[in-house]
Amino acid sequence: MAKKGVEYDDSAIKTLKSLEHIRLRPGMYIGRMGNGNNPEDGIYIMIKEVIDNCIDEFIMGNGNKVDISLDEECVTIRDYGRGIPLGKIVECVSEINTGAKFNDDVFQFSVGLNGVGTKAVNALSEWFQVTSHRDGKFASATFEGGILVDQKKGKTTEENGTEVSFIPDRNLYPKYKFSTSFIRKRMWNYAYLNSGLTIRFNDEKIFSRNGLYDMLNDKVDGDNMYDIIHHKERMLEFALTHTADFGENYFSFVNGQYTNDGGTHQSAFKEGILKAFNSYTGKSYDGSDVRNGIYGVISIKLKDPIFESQTKNKLGNGEIRGEIVNQVKDIIEKFLHKNQSLAEVMLEKVEQNAAVRKQVQAVRKASREKAKKVALKIPKLKDCKYHLGDKKPKSRGDESMIFIAEGDSAVGPMISARDVHTQAIFPLKGKPLNCYGKKRDLVVSNDEFYCLMRALNIEDGIEDLRYQKVILATDADDDGMHIRNLLLTFFLYYFKELILSNHLFILETPLYRVRNKKETLYCYDDDELAEASKKLGKMAEITRFKGLGEIDPREFGQFIGDDMRLIPVEIEKIHEVPELLNFFMGANTPARRDFIVNNLL
Numbered sequence: 312m313a314k315k316g317v318e319y320d321d322s323a324i325k326t327l328k329s330l331e332h333i334r335l336r337p338g339m340y341i342g343r344m345g346n347g348n349n350p351e352d353g354i355y356i357m358i359k360e361v362i363d364n365c366i367d368e369f370i371m372g373n374g375n376k377v378d379i380s381l382d383e384e385c386v387t388i389r390d391y392g393r394g395i396p397l398g399k400i401v402e403c404v405s406e407i408n409t410g411a412k413f414n415d416d417v418f419q420f421s422v423g424l425n426g427v428g429t430k431a432v433n434a435l436s437e438w439f440q441v442t443s444h445r446d447g448k449f450a451s452a453t454f455e456g457g458i459l460v461d462q463k464k465g466k467t468t469e470e471n472g473t474e475v476s477f478i479p480d481r482n483l484y485p486k487y488k489f490s491t492s493f494i495r496k497r498m499w500n501y502a503y504l505n506s507g508l509t510i511r512f513n514d515e516k517i518f519s520r521n522g523l524y525d526m527l528n529d530k531v532d533g534d535n536m537y538d539i540i541h542h543k544e545r546m547l548e549f550a551l552t553h554t555a556d557f558g559e560n561y562f563s564f565v566n567g568q569y570t571n572d573g574g575t576h577q578s579a580f581k582e583g584i585l586k587a588f589n590s591y592t593g594k595s596y597d598g599s600d601v602r603n604g605i606y607g608v609i610s611i612k613l614k615d616p617i618f619e620s621q622t623k624n625k626l627g628n629g630e631i632r633g634e635i636v637n638q639v640k641d642i643i644e645k646f647l648h649k650n651q652s653l654a655e656v657m658l659e660k661v662e663q664n665a666a667v668r669k670q671v672q673a674v675r676k677a678s679r680e681k682a683k684k685v686a687l688k689i690p691k692l693k694d695c696k697y698h699l700g701d702k703k704p705k706s707r708g709d710e711s712m713i714f715i716a717e718g719d720s721a722v723g724p725m726i727s728a729r730d731v732h733t734q735a736i737f738p739l740k741g742k743p744l745n746c747y748g749k750k751r752d753l754v755v756s757n758d759e760f761y762c763l764m765r766a767l768n769i770e771d772g773i774e775d776l777r778y779q780k781v782i783l784a785t786d787a788d789d790d791g792m793h794i795r796n797l798l799l800t801f802f803l804y805y806f807k808e809l810i811l812s813n814h815l816f817i818l819e820t821p822l823y824r825v826r827n828k829k830e831t832l833y834c835y836d837d838d839e840l841a842e843a844s845k846k847l848g849k850m851a852e853i854t855r856f857k858g859l860g861e862i863d864p865r866e867f868g869q870f871i872g873d874d875m876r877l878i879p880v881e882i883e884k885i886h887e888v889p890e891l892l893n894f895f896m897g898a899n900t901p902a903r904r905d906f907i908v909n910n911l912l
Contacts, residue, residue: 352487443474
């Protein structure tokens, strides 16, 4: 209902300037307005938007180095490309739909084709400065809160290129802090995808000579069963190998953009691998037989990429599928013919995979019947309306998530507080099985895990995963931590690709409630507790939560709403996973006990 006394006339219509609209609706342009605890938080996307311009220069053959420095909160990025045309430096960083990326002759392969990136960085910075050096002359512009405050022009002895410095606005990003590890990881991706480009990050040299070969070699780090197959040409580059792991693991990129949900190029890559091996052997192997245990990376350059969501997580260009399938098939098949010993190792792995698949199939039918029978004995999935991959108009599938919760006490507040359109809940009925070292068929026959696999729709891989985020929501006590570790073991051991594709998270919930008669504050750690206690005074009541069920259902919504705190589960070194799982979840109780005793304090 409209407020009384407010006239809807000409004066009610407002036109915002470009940067004003970005500051008013920052999430539309830069994503998460987090504090830096998540690699997808806006402060890192701001860095990405600027560096993408540097990479575009490199791709077009202009400059082969980028310098990046981080001084607590100020980021400076300098490329050695052509430099922004001096007469357009202000417009290029402040006016939406202004830039050279609409000109195919200047930029042929770019992700940021909407002319927004650097403008968003400017708008969301409390201080922003851009300087362009071109042929002995320079121009610079300084902005504060997106407003131009200074301009300079003159002569220079600097090399050609563009330098951008900015400080994210603390009014928009309160309490933010940069993580150098997140930035470093992204910089290595840039280096792998652009072999020959030298990146210096705070004096650390980041460089890859062999591109995706180096990326995959770093990820598997010696766990591969044969030397990495690697192919590179101007528009297509890929690398692949097999390990003893379960599942299929892929990293796919379009014009340098990581498409963690894959898309046309990734599915074509997979099909090409299968067709190559079947053509080489003259047999008709199942896709999982050939690809189980595979690690693959594919990068393509595409003139007009079409992404299926605003986050650019999945490529939708259907017209490129056939060409990629045929290219990958021909290249790998020729490689197998030229490398007979490698082909023999692959064939042995395929036969092992086929045997495992037949064992799983033998128990799958019985497991489905069993799951139907026990369905009434376990808490049912509380599903949501929209799911990842929905083709419905106006679907919110990219926002979908499922909370794997610990028992009825935690589920109660969640059910009443959740968004039924995008938030599903899967309640556990107790501590799940420690699946470390168990065969795949035994886990399939386990009631709890089988129902969880069916809920996520990952029984046959994560291609048809139903939720964008899979969130572990356990209590912050010993039992909750144990359950979380058991679930992490399940995903790490059998569905590592879910983690590698950035779909698995841990929900942070408050440990303390501090309140007086006027105000209630929730705290996630001891520092926040101290700050809240100081603010509300000595007489404030302090409650330490043992479980999610102790939080008032009427206030629970804020902890799974827009400001929800999620910790992404990440794998830095794939080869370290078996060793970690063996130590923490294996049968070495004495060694684990000694470790706990020695490190208890």
